Amino acid sequence: MSWIKHSLIEEWKYDYAEWYVCFEHGDMPWKLAKLLKPGYRHVFAVRWDGFNWIKFNARLGGTDVEVLPFGPKDNIQNVVRDTNCSVIIHVNIRRDNTKIRNPYPTLCTCVEQTKALLGIGGIKTWHIYTGYQLYKHLIKEHHGQTQSTTSTATSSNEG
Numbered sequence: 430m431s432w433i434k435h436s437l438i439e440e441w442k443y444d445y446a447e448w449y450v451c452f453e454h455g456d457m458p459w460k461l462a463k464l465l466k467p468g469y470r471h472v473f474a475v476r477w478d479g480f481n482w483i484k485f486n487a488r489l490g491g492t493d494v495e496v497l498p499f500g501p502k503d504n505i506q507n508v509v510r511d512t513n514c515s516v517i518i519h520v521n522i523r524r525d526n527t528k529i530r531n532p533y534p535t536l537c538t539c540v541e542q543t544k545a546l547l548g549i550g551g552i553k554t555w556h557i558y559t560g561y562q563l564y565k566h567l568i569k570e571h572h573g574q575t576q577s578t579t580s581t582a583t584s585s586n587e588g
Contacts, residue, residue, distance in 0.1 A: 442525065442526055442527055443523055443524065443525060443526065444523075444524050444526060445521060445522065445523055445524070446520075446521070446522045446524055446546070446547055446548055447476060447519075447520070447521045447522075448474045448475070448476045448485075448519075448520055448522075448546070448547060449474065449475045449476065449505050449509075449517055449518070449519050449520075450472060450473075450474050450517070450518045450520055450543065450547075450563075450567060451472065451473050451474065451475060451509055451512065451514045451516075451517050451518075452468065452469045452471070452472050452514065452515055452516045452517075452518075452560050452561075452564055453468070453470070453471050453472075453473075453512055453513045453514050453515055454467055454468055454470055454471070454513050454515060455470035455471030455513070456513075457470060457471070459489070465559055465560065465561070466559065466560070466561040468515035468516065469515070469516070469559065469560035469561040469564055470560060471488075471539055471560065472539050472540055472543050472560045472563060473485060473486040473487065473512075473539065473543070474543055474546055474547075475497070475505065475508055475509060477501070481496045481497070482496070482497040482499045482503070482508050483495070483496055483497070484497055485542075485543075485546055486539075487538070487539040487542035487543065488539060489537075489538070489539075492542060505517055505519075516564060516575060517575070518564065518567050518568065518575055520547065520567050522547050522548060522549065524547075524548030525548070533555070536558070538558070539560070540557065540558060540559060540560055540562075540563050541558075543563065544557065544563065549566070549570075554566065
């Protein structure tokens with residue numbers, strides 16, 4: 430019976446998050462937005478759950494979770510075609526459910542909420558506040574694959 434207990438704990442300990450993280454220019458009336466790198470001013474995430482495309486869009490005024498009207502044969506470029514995406518990254522992250530992601534108070538921005546969605550954060554990523562910093566972290570640490578926004582080609586970027 431101990432193998433059952435061990436197996437259940439192992440199943441609970443880790444899970445995987447597969448998302449398309451989309452970076453866009455973002456139209457912001459926020460004065461400090463001029464300090465952010467163009468093309469990386471806003472970030473949101475999209476995923477196929479096996480039945481629907483789901484969009485997680487965190488903004489300063491609130492967070493929207495939408496079920497999008499696309500089917501399984503649609504690729505990510507079709508799903509986000511009405512947005513102003515500059516870069517799309519496909520990430521598959523192993524999340525550790527036994528650790529607290531971030532015990533410290535943080536800003537409630539699109540970057541911070543996307544980090545929470547992906548399960549990255551804490552002491553090692555406290556310095557990631559902008560979309561471009563998140564982009565670099567995903568490419569380097571999680572071997573994210575950049576999806577071309579004009580074609581369906583996939584290129585692997587590391588570092």
